[in-house]
Each structure stands twice: as structure tokens, then as C-alpha cells.
Amino acid sequence: MYRKILITTDGSAVSSKTACAGVQFAEQLGAEVLVLFVAPEYQYPIYVEIIPPSYPSEDEYRAAMQRAGREHTQDVVDSCAKRGVRCEAMAAFHESAAAKIVDVAQQHGCDLIFMGSHGRSGWGQLLLGSVTNKVLQHSRIPVLVHRLIKEPGSK
Template identity: 35%
Template sequence: MYKRILVATDGSSLSKKAVANAIQLASSCGAELVAMKVVPRYPQTYFEGSIPLSAAEIGRIEKQWADAATENLVAVQKSATAKGVACKTVTVKSDVVSDAIIATAKKQKVDLVVMASHGRKGIKRLLLGSETQQVLTHCHTPVLVLR
């Protein structure tokens, strides 16, 4: 059925449930799992009255985010390996999570994208946006959304 499954994680408890389901699905299908984490770039805009950070400080913050992503993906890989699922990890640096997920799905040639949704509605969705909705709308690969 599925040969390659992409699971997007942000390390949240809801995301961990999606990862567990993706591992279980990959195990039952004999599929390879591609676990991904999107790391933002540090914003370079400066607001009046703010203190701009040095390039070294920005580099330290971005490295901290990348290290946390690696730690998160290593945990996913260990869980997958324990269930007998081959797992590849990918960290993508992007300011737009949905675009990074769609691009990674295409680049990795996956058959399915698995991701979690917080299920926000109304004003919260308007203010916080919905990365899941963007992936559902623009991805040419089937998407499994878990809550």
C-alpha cells in the first residue's frame, strides 16, 4: 500500500501521537518512515525600540533550535527502529512550515504525509493560521491528519 511515509513533528504531545500512529502504519505496511522537523530562521526584522541581536547571538539561537530538532528526530528514529521500521530523519530550515512539508514530501517521493492538527477554529485559527490546512490544500500527496 504505502512504501514511504512522511511524518511531520514539532515535538508537541499531539505531534507525538501522530508519530506513534505513523510508526504503527509504516510497520503494518512495511513502509519506510521519513520523520521531519521544520526549524524556523531567526527573524531579522527590527522593531523600533528593540535591541538587534548580533550575528553570533542569532547563530547561537538557530543552533539551539537545530539541536532541539535533532534530539526530537533521534527520539522518533529510536521509536521507529524499536518497532522494526526503517526511518530517515530530515531537518528543514524554513519560515513557512506548510511549504517545507510539501517540498519535503515531493523531494522524498513519499506516498503519504502524516501530521497532527490542533483543530483550532474561529479567531484562533485566523490568528494562528493552520499549517495543516495549507498542506491539505496544496500538497499533491495524500495527507492523513490526526487529532
């Protein structure tokens, strides 16, 4: 059915739970996984005449985001290894996480995008599900949205 599944993560508890479900799904199908972390592009400070010395350079920012990407994707890589699921991890930079997710899925030959939703409605869905909604609008491949019934850590 599906041979290569793109699983997205932003390091949050919601995306970690979703990624675990995505790995289980991939294992059931015998599919491989590409796990993706998308960081925003570097932003030069605006409205200041002198850049503060504590403000990171573009190279420092990119290195920090690459490290964050490795940290956020490592749990998925480890989970795949335990389950015998072939996995590749990557971090990417783009102003629109949704656009990058769709682009990476296409470039890497993924046939499914697996991502999470908070399960909220109304304004909560509008504010917190915007990346998922944009991926659903722009993807040409199927998108499986894993909805969490309750927030991680809640009773």
C-alpha cells in the same frame, strides 16, 4: 500501498502522539519513515538600533534549532528502531512550515504525509490547525490527518 511516509513533528505532545500513530501505521504497511522538524528562519531584531549581547547570532540560532530538531525527532527514530521500521530524520528551516513539509515530501519521494490535528472546531481549528490545513491545500500527495480525540495528559 505506501512505501515512504513523511511524519511531521514540532515537539509538542500532540505531534508526539501523532508520530507514534504514524510509526505504527508505517509498520503495518511495511513502509519507511522520514520524520521532519521545521524551524522558522532566523529573524534579525528589528526596531532596535543596537542588537542586545544576549541575542543569538544566526549560527547560534541555527545550531540550537538543529539540536531541537534532533531532540524532537529522536523519539520517532527510537520507535522506528524498536519496530524494525527504516527511518531517517531531518530538520529544515523555512518561514512556512506547511510549504516546507510539502516540498520535503516531494523532494524525498514520499507518497504520504502523516500529520496531526487537535480535533478542535471553530476558532480553535482556525488557529491551531493552520499548518495541517495549508498542507492539505497544497500537497499533491495524500495527507493522512490523525485526529486526537483528547489532549495528551488530559483525563
